Amino acid sequence: METRTGPFRRLARFTPALGLLLFLAACAHNYPQTTLKPRGDFARLVDGLFRTTVWWAIVVFVLVEGALLIAIFKFRGRPDDPEPKQVHGNTVLEVVWTIIPAFILVMIAVPTIKTIFRTSDYAAGDVVQIEVIGHQWWWEFRYTGLGVVTANELHVPVGKTVNLRMTTVDVLHSFWVPQFAAKRDVFPRRHNPLWFKAEVTGSFSGQCAEFCGAQHGRMGFRVISESPEEFAVWVERQRVGSPLVNQGKVAADSVPPIDSIEVAGRALFSGGGCIGCHALVGTPLAGQTSLKGPNLSHVGSRTTIVAGMLQNTPENLRKWLSNPDSVKKGTLMVLPRKLTDAELTLLVAYLRSHQ
Amino acid sequence: MATSVLDHAPAVHAEKTGIWSWITTVDHKRIGILYGTTAFIFFLMGGIEALIMRIQLMKPDNTLVSAELFNSLFTMHGTTMIFLGVMPLSAMFFNYFIPLHIGARDVAFPRLNAFSYWVFLLGGLFINFSFLLNAAPNAGWFGYANLTENTYSPGLNTDFWVLGLQILGIASMAAAINFFVTIVNLRAPGMKMLRMPMFVWMSFITQILLLLAFPVITVALVFLMMDRHFGSHFFLPEGGGDPVLWQHLFWIFGHPEVYILILPAFGIVSEVLPVFSRKPLFGYTAMVFSGAFIAFLGFGVWSHHMFATGMGPFADSFFAISTMLIAVPTGVKIFNWLGTLWGGSLQFKTPLYFAIGMVAMFIIGGLSGVMHASPPADLQQTDTYFVVAHFHYVLFGGSIFGLTAGAYYWFPKMFGRMLHEGLGKLHFWLMLIGFNLTFFPMHFLGLNGMPRRVYTYPAELNLEFWNRIQTWGSLLLGLSFLIFIYNILKTMRRPADAPADPWRGATLEWAIPSPPQEFNFGEVPPVHSSTPVWDLRRASGGQLPEPRRVSGAGIHLPRPSIWPAVTAVGVLGVIGSILFTHAFSHWYFITLSGAAILFYGVYRWAFEPPFPEH
Numbered sequence: 024m025e026t027r028t029g030p031f032r033r034l035a036r037f038t039p040a041l042g043l044l045l046f047l048a049a050c051a052h053n054y055p056q057t058t059l060k061p062r063g064d065f066a067r068l069v070d071g072l073f074r075t076t077v078w079w080a081i082v083v084f085v086l087v088e089g090a091l092l093i094a095i096f097k098f099r100g101r102p103d104d105p106e107p108k109q110v111h112g113n114t115v116l117e118v119v120w121t122i123i124p125a126f127i128l129v130m131i132a133v134p135t136i137k138t139i140f141r142t143s144d145y146a147a148g149d150v151v152q153i154e155v156i157g158h159q160w161w162w163e164f165r166y167t168g169l170g171v172v173t174a175n176e177l178h179v180p181v182g183k184t185v186n187l188r189m190t191t192v193d194v195l196h197s198f199w200v201p202q203f204a205a206k207r208d209v210f211p212r213r214h215n216p217l218w219f220k221a222e223v224t225g226s227f228s229g230q231c232a233e234f235c236g237a238q239h240g241r242m243g244f245r246v247i248s249e250s251p252e253e254f255a256v257w258v259e260r261q262r263v264g265s266p267l268v269n270q271g272k273v274a275a276d277s278v279p280p281i282d283s284i285e286v287a288g289r290a291l292f293s294g295g296g297c298i299g300c301h302a303l304v305g306t307p308l309a310g311q312t313s314l315k316g317p318n319l320s321h322v323g324s325r326t327t328i329v330a331g332m333l334q335n336t337p338e339n340l341r342k343w344l345s346n347p348d349s350v351k352k353g354t355l356m357v358l359p360r361k362l363t364d365a366e367l368t369l370l371v372a373y374l375r376s377h378q
Numbered sequence: 379m380a381t382s383v384l385d386h387a388p389a390v391h392a393e394k395t396g397i398w399s400w401i402t403t404v405d406h407k408r409i410g411i412l413y414g415t416t417a418f419i420f421f422l423m424g425g426i427e428a429l430i431m432r433i434q435l436m437k438p439d440n441t442l443v444s445a446e447l448f449n450s451l452f453t454m455h456g457t458t459m460i461f462l463g464v465m466p467l468s469a470m471f472f473n474y475f476i477p478l479h480i481g482a483r484d485v486a487f488p489r490l491n492a493f494s495y496w497v498f499l500l501g502g503l504f505i506n507f508s509f510l511l512n513a514a515p516n517a518g519w520f521g522y523a524n525l526t527e528n529t530y531s532p533g534l535n536t537d538f539w540v541l542g543l544q545i546l547g548i549a550s551m552a553a554a555i556n557f558f559v560t561i562v563n564l565r566a567p568g569m570k571m572l573r574m575p576m577f578v579w580m581s582f583i584t585q586i587l588l589l590l591a592f593p594v595i596t597v598a599l600v601f602l603m604m605d606r607h608f609g610s611h612f613f614l615p616e617g618g619g620d621p622v623l624w625q626h627l628f629w630i631f632g633h634p635e636v637y638i639l640i641l642p643a644f645g646i647v648s649e650v651l652p653v654f655s656r657k658p659l660f661g662y663t664a665m666v667f668s669g670a671f672i673a674f675l676g677f678g679v680w681s682h683h684m685f686a687t688g689m690g691p692f693a694d695s696f697f698a699i700s701t702m703l704i705a706v707p708t709g710v711k712i713f714n715w716l717g718t719l720w721g722g723s724l725q726f727k728t729p730l731y732f733a734i735g736m737v738a739m740f741i742i743g744g745l746s747g748v749m750h751a752s753p754p755a756d757l758q759q760t761d762t763y764f765v766v767a768h769f770h771y772v773l774f775g776g777s778i779f780g781l782t783a784g785a786y787y788w789f790p791k792m793f794g795r796m797l798h799e800g801l802g803k804l805h806f807w808l809m810l811i812g813f814n815l816t817f818f819p820m821h822f823l824g825l826n827g828m829p830r831r832v833y834t835y836p837a838e839l840n841l842e843f844w845n846r847i848q849t850w851g852s853l854l855l856g857l858s859f860l861i862f863i864y865n866i867l868k869t870m871r872r873p874a875d876a877p878a879d880p881w882r883g884a885t886l887e888w889a890i891p892s893p894p895q896e897f898n899f900g901e902v903p904p905v906h907s908s909t910p911v912w913d914l915r916r917a918s919g920g921q922l923p924e925p926r927r928v929s930g931a932g933i934h935l936p937r938p939s940i941w942p943a944v945t946a947v948g949v950l951g952v953i954g955s956i957l958f959t960h961a962f963s964h965w966y967f968i969t970l971s972g973a974a975i976l977f978y979g980v981y982r983w984a985f986e987p988p989f990p991e992h
Contacts, residue, residue, distance in 0.1 A: 053840060054826035054827050054839065054840050054841070055827065055838060055839055055840070056826065056827020056828070056839055057825065057826045057827050058758040058759075058825050058826070058827065059825055059826065066758075068754065069754045069755055069757060069758055070758075072752055072754050072755050073749070073752075073755045073758065076748060076749045076752055076755060077749070079748075080745040080746070080748065080749060083745060084741065084742070084745055087712065087713075087716070087741055088738060088741060090716055091716060091719070091734070091737060091738055091741075094716060094719040094720050094724075095719070095724070095734065098655070098719060098720065098721060098722050098723065098724050099724050099726065100656065100722070100723025100724050100725060101723075102725060104723045105723075106656055106723070107655070107656055107657050107721055107722050107723045108657075108721060109657060109658060110657065110658075110660065110717075110721060111658055111660070111661075111662065112660055112661035112662065112663070112664065112714075112717070113660075113661070113717070116661075116713070116717065117661055117664045117710065117714075120709060120710060120713040121706060121709075121710055124705060124706050124709040125706050128702040128703070128705060128706070128748070131702065131748065131751075131752060132698065132699060132702055135695075135698055135751075135752040135753065135754065135755075136695050136698070136699075138752075138754040139691045139694045139695055139698065139753050139754060140691045140695075142754050142757070143688075143690060143691040143694065144691075159530075193530065194524055194525040194530050195522060195524070195525065195621060197686055197761060199761075199829065201758060201827050205754070205757030205758045206686055206757055206758070206760070206761070207686050207687075207688055207757065208686045208687045208688065210615075210621060210622060210687070211524065211615045211616075211621070212615040212616075213615075213622075215687075215688040216688065228827070228838075228839065230829060231829070232686075232760070232761040232762065232829045232830075233522075233686075233761055234449075234517075234518050234522070234525070234761075234830070234831040235525060236449075236517075236525055236530060236531075237445050237446055237449065238445055239449075239831060239832060239833075240445060240448075240831075240832035240833040240834055240835070241445075243836070331836075332836070352444055352445050352446065353445060353446065
């Protein structure tokens with residue numbers, strides 16, 4: 024026979040402690056992709072709205088689940104108890120519990136609609152204009168005004184709004200940068216807006232959020248927020264050999280220095296077939312913007328490779344180049360032929376020299 | 379009309395046995411059991427797929443399964459749970475209990491009912507057969523174009539998905555027509571619409587949703603099939619098509635589908651709570667109209683699945699408001715359930731545990747739903763584990779808890795045996811704890827940056843802790859179902875000795891023996907309210923005599939037929955043949971063979987006398 028200290032009650036005693044523990048554990052860690060610590064204006068707008076809904080949800084949760092618990096304990100009956108009073112309903116109550124939730128929803132709907140109209144369109148004014156292009160499975164960034172083309176690492180100047188005009192060359196993706204903005208999907212032959220102003224410097228993590236095929240799980244990127252001076256230096260360096268500046272042509276004496284690695288590397292890069300998919304300063308197709316793979320003109324200066332999957336170290340680069348499919352199964356990066364050890368060493372040195 | 383009262387039914391309606399009797403059966407109760415058994419097996423397969431995913435995600439950079447296999451697992455997990463698990467589990471209860479609840483002999487079209495089941499079975503086998511060819515669908519249960527087009531999904535994987543869903547859609551449509559007509563036309567005298575049990579009401583609304591939503595997915599799937607096999611470009615931007623069109627079509631189906639999955643569970647809980655509170659459902663009329671209102675609004679909220687697609691501020695605002703509005707009638711339901719419990723004399727049997735569990739968990743799913751009804755907030759939450767948490771609270775915490783309540787509640791009626799109470803409660807506690815350990819931390823993971831549908835995650839994202847807890851929780855959840863299975867197997871070995879009415883039930887099925895005789899009712903009791911058996915009980919001073927088995931002489935029952943199953947094979951042949959368009963040029967011979975079987979089946983079915991000749 025059930026008694027009044029049933030398992031429901033025993034569990035109820037632990038609930039507050041358990042809830043607190045869960046809450047503390049949820050806050051204790053540092054999550055590089057958290058939405059809960061906004062560091063950009065767009066993310067901050069969204070966060071404010073989220074917090075409004077969370078508080079209302081907690082209030083409703085406590086009241087309704089509390090009423091349920093009270094009912095469970097208060098109205099526990101025995102099989103031989105007399106039939107309880109047969110109540111069929113109450114019109115006043117029905118009206119009350121229709122109106123109160125409707126009121127709460129209005130409290131959420133009003134700030135929601137205000138925020139919708141502030142976040143739907145492109146940013147106006149003095150902005151850094153960037154084209155974001157999704158590829159299976161990496162991100163391309165083109166700074167149209169500044170003449171920079173790069174991949175998987177979005178450099179932004181702190182305190183200045185960046186305006187993203189986003190599309191894809193293949194399937195749908197979703198560009199998600201949780202601490203600065205939020206996400207928006209990208210579609211072929213269509214452009215979607217997103218913008219944000221970074222409030223702090225540092226390296227921040229983001230990744231594709233719309234399922235896009237085999238390696239959707241490995242389509243990450245970094246947003247590197249830096250001081251305006253650092254950003255200007257970065258832009259100057261990236262402009263060298265950019266397809267958007269003088270069609271990728273550079274003066275013969277320009278960086279990088281023409282040494283033996285550069286000469287042999289170029290020959291291997293062109294002759295080995297890399298050139299079919301990758302633009303790289305100093306190679307014949309450096310000015311192309313429609314090649315399949317990322318532009319590698321300054322690959323040595325990036326902190327990560329393979330769409331944020333690996334740190335950009337010589338060992339990782341070598342691992343990747345020796346067999347891309349074993350690192351990222353299904354990757355569209357295909358080696359025309361297997362590279363020899365000597366070729367791998369040369370190619371790693373060559374790519375890393377392009378800072 | 380029954381004339382003689384006997385302890386044992388004579389040969390007129392003797393129990394039929396053997397495989398052939400099951401293949402040719404048109405008895406709604408047997409078809410219900412077929413649906414339930416088949417769906418439960420598919421449900422376990424979907425569960426195993428989920429457990430493999432959970433073990434893969436237990437630690438960062440895990441390599442237990444490949445990216446490709448993981449993508450197949452989540453695609454098939456979603457597809458299986460929705461189309462092969464929860465929908466047909468609901469169909470089990472529709473089949474078995476709608477006729478009993480409304481005092482009917484059978485459904486309106488018994489052979490069409492058998493046809494629905496066989497099409498469902500063949501569709502489910504077809505889509506799972508892909509695993510044997512190493513070509514399981516892998517583009518998500520939502521099948522977003524243009525990823526599902528030939529360019530990006532060559533191979534049979536997506537074809538199995540498109541064609542399998544098309545086959546399953548036929549089963550759902552046929553069943554929906556059948557139950558709709560049954561509820562409208564076959565109610566017992568005195569059972570006005572507003573006296574129907576709430577389960578029948580919610581089922582009725584579900585059939586309307588099915589009838590209106592499935593044609594949309596059918597059209598979308600035909601478009602996609604045309605794109606993949608016959609050179610059209612409905613969803614190909616390079617040919618003037620638009621992948622966003624797929625999303626609109628899919629979610630115009632997909633959102634009502636959510637209510638197709640949850641409303642039957644609402645109905646079950648609305649039956650269980652009053653019986654175990656010994657008090658009628660609070661606010662019957664409000665419950666009916668809130669259900670209808672949810673269904674109506676359910677067709678006006680589809681784009682809340684697409685807030686990140688950049689629809690513009692006006693569309694976003696419209697769909698935000700319509701989505702928030704749907705929380706009002708849903709709240710009305712929850713408050714009325716509370717009102718039903720309040721002041722009752724709660725009998726804590728296993729069905730009540732699960733029904734209360736359903737209400738408690740569904741509240742959490744409803745609240746997180748309101749959070750992403752706000753489009754800007756949704757721009758962070760969509761496509762993350764936050765959403766995975768939300769819909770598991772709705773579909774597992776809601777639908778599965780509700781269906782499990784129904785299973786414990788109606789098991790004695792269906793099989794004449796009481797499930798073990800202690801094991802049932804153990805099942806409940808393990809399921810409740812396992813469920814919350816598995817799905818509650820997903821809220822934290824989503825908000826802290828874990829996207830959906832990723833086969834692994836890097837260690838630096840710090841997501842391991844909650845993922846580990848979730849994996850342990852999911853194993854506990856698996857264990858709870860093992861206990862359920864053990865309980866069923868153990869109970870089925872005992873003699874069938876359950877009373878007709880073990881719970882003091884309110885609805886007509888409790889007025890007949892357990893399990894019911896083939897013809898259901900020798901004599902339909904009078905119906906004067908939505909709780910007719912309670913009326914009888916009061917009229918007889920609180921105790922009802924155990925109903926006797928009656929002879930059923932003179933009752934005409936439709937005769938068994940093989941033609942629904944044959945026709946179902948024809949449907950499989952016609953639709954399945956599209957798989958071969960790229961494989962060999964004379965693929966249409968398979969289509970024609972399927973069509974021949976289909977037409978022959980329909981022909982024999984049409985000219986078969988529905989009742990045995992005397």
